[in-house]
Amino acid sequence: MSKKKQLATHKRDKQPTAAPSRLNKREIQRITRLVFDANPGQVLSYKQICYAIGKTTMGQKRAIYQTLSEMAVVGELQELEPGRFVRGGGGGESLEGHFDYRGGRPSFVPEDTDLDPIPLSDRSCANALHGDKVRISLRRNRRGEVKGARITEILERSHTTYVGSLQKSRGYAFFVTNNKELRQDIFIPDDKCLNATSRDKVVVRILDWDAHAKNPRGEVIDVLGRAGENTAEMHAILAEYGLPYKYPEEVERAAEALSGEITAEELARREDFRGVLTCTIDPRDAKDFDDALSFRSLPEGRYEVGVHIADVSHYVQSGGIIDDEAYRRATSVYLVDRTIPMLPERLSNFLCSLRPDEDKYAYSCIFTLDEEAHPLSARIARTVIRSSRRFTYEEAQEIIDTGTGDHAEAILTLHTLAQKLRARRFERGSIAFDRPEVRFELDEAGKPIEVHIKESKPAHQLIEEFMLLANRTVAERIADASRRDITPELHLKKRTPPTFVYRIHEAPDEEKLRSLSEFVSRMGYKLRTEGGAEAISQSLNKLLSDIKGRPEENMISMLAIRSMAKARYTTAHIGHYGLGFESYTHFTSPIRRYPDLMVHRLLTRYLIEGKESADVTATEEQCDHASDMENIAANAERSSIKYKQVEYMIPRLGQTFTGVITGLADWGIYVELDENKCEGLVPCRDLEDDYYEYDEKTFSLVGRHTGRRFRLGDQLEVTVAQADLARRQLDFALTEALQARSPRRRRP
Structure with a gap:
């Protein structure tokens, strides 16, 4: 019919x-x-x-x-x-997953990780928001290919907050933002605006999105301050990434109630290092000193070096209100002008900070080294220390350069030992990536007035090498628990190592490595892709050394970094490829990293209390959370740098700089300025001499008709064309294009 x-x-x-x-x-x-x-x-x-x-x-x-x-x-x-x-789904199948709207392109990400994301049309998104858990229905053609997909049910809202400003009208307002994850402006009733004005930066939460409403309905939950003011903008960056910008009062009160008394009962359980020369070396503006080095000479040309780390686990008990907040944050966040600490200020800057001339509890790794910096023995202990001197990196570097100053003999010996440790580490496969970092000098209002390029000097390397040695030793002590000669204090019923937190870095993707090898071979360089991790690392180090100071250095070093995996936390004992260590963890910064606090607690559990292995599932979940929060914090830190770079360049609109190409895409060329490391975009739409397309194989942008090629690492002369603080974006123009566009002067 x-x-x-x-x-x-x-x-x-x-x-x-x-x-x-x-x-x-x-x-x-x-x-x-x-x-x-x-x-x-x-x-x-x-x-x-x-x-x-x-x-x-x-x-x-x-x-x-x-x-x-x-x-x-x-x-x-x-x-x-x-x-x-x-x-329904037209007789098709249904899947559960998450709605993704990054970059304004809707797609469905299935929970089954073996399936690829499924593109969606704007009309098939229902009232889903980025991050929502949803169910979709699929229609397939006879060949089994997805013909259409549509969200049929929103299973769970993501409860995301957004940062932006209000467009006020009588009786209501609309919230607008540059966040491309938000599909529609949010309708805000007047009684939900918290008296915010159109000039304020605000944080908004979505309340609901009725099936027939064009816009979701929301409320202002915080007014950050006037747009453009430094504190408001920094808080806006934190709120944008879901990071806290103030401490809960109840957590602050709990921290204030903690006692800093050094008790006789606790001293009896610890090794006393208060009579040993101990010092800290930190940045000039540091307040949380979470590591210190002790030094004393021993007979027969040996040295005892103690790496002493603030014993945060003594004060922060697992499952308490302070611990819950620390776990939620998982890391301190370092913006350009401020630090958002993982722990309340009383802990991070006072009780746990290894300040000079104060007795402090520490977790320590004590080494006996020979003159060639070979560790003859190592032990892990809970200690009490007293720092004799607080050095800045600049002060320590001056002692290294001149050979004179407070405790010069100790500093110079530590420097010599550190350099030997460093040389041996690179011989064994550590990769020498050295990317410059920027530091802004700010005025009283927080505006950048100078940009400085930070470089790694021997004073930095002194601290770095002993921290690496401690982290590696702690990881080895647990990973080799089955060897009683290495870990006699571990009395485990099973011979397998107990659950632990490792910092791992997996080997680079083989396909990316081969692609890099083929690319550099066309430029006359060699890179091994076979022969084991150590051989590949040494080959990579040789490549990085060979390109030093050459025009292609930036391009090849960037491609090498992009071929690497990202370091993360896990209970799996895999090793750290970039450092060339078979075992590695994070033990040295419990004030600012939650995994370090986890490591301290596990050391106490195994080495002191002699308890059974911790639950691997719960520990792995904590590791995943810490890795996720580390990535979020790093993104927020980059955003704050980007904001200050744009703010710094506003007075320099129209000025010309030289720079190097750091990225290429169909939409433009990313250029980093040599003078101040500020990065901006030369849009493809402004390249009027040809139509340019991105060539993935050669990492270059190629003109369709002229064949002109822009490659990673190429030097360019650019003019600052636009500086958009709201989007934290710099736009550059090729200086040659501007000159060609300007009308020629007539002869008189």
Whole structure:
């Protein structure tokens, strides 16, 4: 029977033919279901439903269409295009996953990681928001390919907050933001605005999104301050990434109640290092000194070096209110002008900070080294220390350079030992990546007035090498627990190592490495891709050494970094490829990293209390959370640097600089300025001499007609064209293009 005959039959069976004056929603739904039951798998328009119901007015037709749309929102129907519906998923399958709207491109990310993300049309997104857990229905063609997909149900909201500003009107406001993850402006009733003005930066939370509303409805939950003010903008960056910008009062009160007393009972359980020369070496503006070095000479040309780390676990008990907040944050966040600490200030800057001339509890790794910096023995102990001197990096470097100053003999010996440790580390496969970092000098209002390029000097390397040695030794002590000669204090029933937190870095992707090798071979360099991790690392180090100071240095070093995996925390004992260590953890910064605090607690559990292995599932979940928060914090830190770079360049609009290409894409060329490391974009739309396309194989942007090629690492002369603080974006223009565009001066 044809579709029209079926509809007619249904209409004939249903009397009277004229629709009642008032159509009930339930009646419309009942008739709609009957019509779709009579036409299984068929696509029907809302007009056909109206025909089946009977003679309808325009108002009734609108009510029918609205009811059909509601049935589509809850997943009972699917609206393939405006006004055309099919039952459920059209006989297709359904999947659960998350809605992704990054970059304004809607897609569905299945929970099954073996499946690729599925693109969605704007009309198939229902009222989903980025990050929502959703269910979709799929339609496939005869070959099994996805023909269409539509969100049929929102299972769980992501509860995301957004940062932006208000466009105020009488009685209401709309929230607008540069965040491309938000699909629509948010409607804010006047009583939900917290008295914010259009000039304020605000944090907004979505309350609901009605199925028939064009915009979600929300409320202002915090007013950060006037847009453009330094504190408001820094807090906006933190809020944008979901990071806290103030401490809960109850956590602050709990920290203030902690006692800093050094008790006789606790001293009896610890090794006393208060009579040993101990010092800290930190940045000039540091307040949280979480590591210190002790030094004393031993007979027969040996030295004892103690790496002493603030014993945060003594004060922060697992499961307490302070610990819960520290775990939630997982890391301190370092913005350009401020630190957002993982722990309250009383802990991070006072109780746990290894300040000079104060007795402090520490967790220590004590080494006996020979003159060649070979560790002859190492032990892990809980100690009490007293720092004799606080050095800045500049002060320590001056002692290294001149050979004179406070405790010069100790500093110079530590420097010599550190350099030997460093040389041996690179011989064994550590990779020598050395990317410059920037530091801003700010005025009282927080505006950048100078940019300084930070470089790694021997004073920095002194601290770095002993911290690496301690981290590696602690990881080895647990990973080799089955060897009683190495870890006699571990009395485990099983021979397998207990659950532990490792900092791992996996080997680079083989395909990326081969691609890099092929690319550098065309430039006359060699890179091994086979022969074991140590051989590959040494080959990579040789490559990085060979390109030093050459025009292609930036390009090749960037490609090498991009071929590497990202370091993370896990309970799996895999090793650290970049450092060339078989075992590695983070032990040396519990004030600012939660995994270090976890490591201290596990050391106490195994080495002091002699308890069974910790639960691996719970520990792995904590590791995943710490890795995620580390990435989020790093993104926030980069955003603050980007904001200050744009702010720094505003007075320099129209000025010309030289720079190097750091990135290429279909939409433009990213250039980093040599003078101050500020990065901006030369949009492709401004390259008027040709149409340019990105070539992935050669990492270059190529003109379709002229063949002109822009490559990673190329030097360019650019002019600062725009500086957009709201988007934290710099736009550059090729100076040559501007000169070609300017009208030529006429001869007199």
